[in-house]
Amino acid sequence: MTMTMTPAGQDHSHDHDHDHDHSAIEAEDTSNSDTALLADALRLVLIEKGIFTAADVQAQLDLMETRSDRNGARLVARAWQDPAFKAALLEDGAKAALDAGFDMKGTPLVVLENTDAVHNVVVCTLCSCYPVTLLGPSPEWYKSKAYRGRVVRDPRSVLDEFGTSIGADREVRVHDSTADMRYMILPKRPAGTDDLSEAALADIVTRNGLIGVAEV
């Protein structure tokens, strides 16, 4: 398996139908590393002790597949189309998400609206908290010390690395997810999208837009 360096600013949706090699994060197969052996041994001993079953583990793996940034993108598209839903999403993100069919399981969600005045971007400097239910697993770069260290201190240069340039007349507001809240950006709706269906609108929302390192 090969490691992919995603060019700055590029993102891809997980929901596409062309043949695509989802490259791996590590440069090689680490299934037999010391840590993988530890992880597998732990899992197997816990199963033997009846803490959970192999079927339970598989069920979790199946659930993992349902968590993707297409969920967040759908919420954004609906908010763009429906002012009442948008208001509900900004008022109580987890409740609005639940009403739309996405259960945050009691985790509070703050949805941050990008406007002409403010561009928002999210980080967790202490670990890598992330709204997995709505965005899928966090990208490796989000977890990196480089991102976590610098985006709080020099967000504009980090955004530049993603190909995103925010004018000096707009406030850049960084959100450090240090405690119990999780965050998702509601990007600004791009111009010229008035005629698009909700599904087509969802397609233009990228995961990077939902984190705030891209404008949409």
Added chain:
Amino acid sequence: MTAVQFGVGDRVTVRDLTAETGLSGHMRAPVYCRGHSGEVERLCGVFGNPETLAYGGDGSPPQPLYRVRFRQAEVWPDYVGPAADTIEIEIYQHWLKAATP
């Protein structure tokens, strides 16, 4: 439950509890914001204290949790962006005190 002490718009300063009390171990107030002052943007709610939850405790008494907004120029002396840029951080009440005017 610990009483809610601060309201939206209140100016607060992040205490350095390690310097004040020797607090160590699992802490969710990052070092970079300690000693800095900002404004309460909202009360997020009341949650179990992660500092004791992390060691098998039950997190009681639950602590009010706030989002505090800081001007980046106040947090970083060498901040290069516009003066309007801000950073918002979730901070538990016991890390906060009223800012002295």
Added chain:
Amino acid sequence: MTETKAYHDVGGDDFGPVPMIDGEYQLWEKRVDAMMRLLSSPDVALMRVDELRRGIETLGEAAYNAEPYYGKWARSLAKIMVEKGVLTQDELEARIAALRAERGLAE
């Protein structure tokens, strides 16, 4: 702050350009995620996310920097499960040795 801050508390530190790495996790890594969700579920209630974090924060700086993301989780989970007496270090090591043998790996 006069003393060295914890190695995970990196806000404000400069580690160079963001490594633009993205991709999919391997099966063992996904299984670690599954394990944590099961252990922290209300029915099982053997792990809290705060404990997972504390475990990661006490792995030591070398491990923190060297281990992949889910590797940190695995080591933290193992440490805390042993700490709580759910299994012993010996049981874990015996199983690791058995896996090595099954997979034809050197000891």
